Amino acid sequence: MRRFNRKLFRVARSILKNDADAEDALQDAYLQAYRRIGDFRGEAQLGTWLTRIVINQALMRLRADRRDRVVVPFAHDSAGGAGAELPDEKSESPNDAAFRAEIRRLLEHHIDELPMPMRTVLVMRDIEDMSVQETADSLGIPAGTVRTRLFRARALLREMLARDTDTSTLDLFGFDGARCDRVVASVLGRVVAER
DSSP: OTTTHHHHHHHHHHHHOOHHHHHHHHHHHHHHHHHTGGGOOSSSOHHHHHHHHHHHHHHHHHHHHHHHOOSOOOOOOTTTOTTOOOOOTTTSOHHHHHHHHHHHHHHHHHHHHSOHHHHHHHIIIIISOOOHHHHHHHHTSOHHHHHHHHHHHHHHHHHHHHHHHHHHHTTTTOOOTHHHHHHHHHHHHHHHHHO
16 A cells, blocks of 8 residues: 555546545545455556556546535635645745745646546656556556647646746736836936936
């Protein structure tokens, strides 16, 4: 379990978009794998077999959640609720830690916005560094489909991030207000001095 926990959690999380649900799906998948270990024929790698079980568990939870959804979920607590981590004060400054956490939240948010098939492939390939073939085997799709979904997921993610940064670049190196007034006054002062 320790060998596969992170990868399998991330795959489940990519489908469910919720840490708690992903943990539950992972636990259910391990229990199912334990009960059905006799069915493992060794035709695929153990990690691929486990990934397939996790994917099935996550998809079952997703379907059940859609059927049973009655309550509107609360938005994540931006003040540092679930998923917030304390920075390692020895290795980075508080500003660097805050910046890294904000970038991570932004990436997680945009990855969660991707369509599930693309999101799952992106997590498996780029975050978990699974091979194209391992991803294809785990998802039961052709390797070409994995490549196409990854290409499209990366393009969509770049587009989303570009939208965020485009609005931010308008305020970069701001020159209005006191700075502008100071430069104008300085130039006018020099012009007057040269007369």
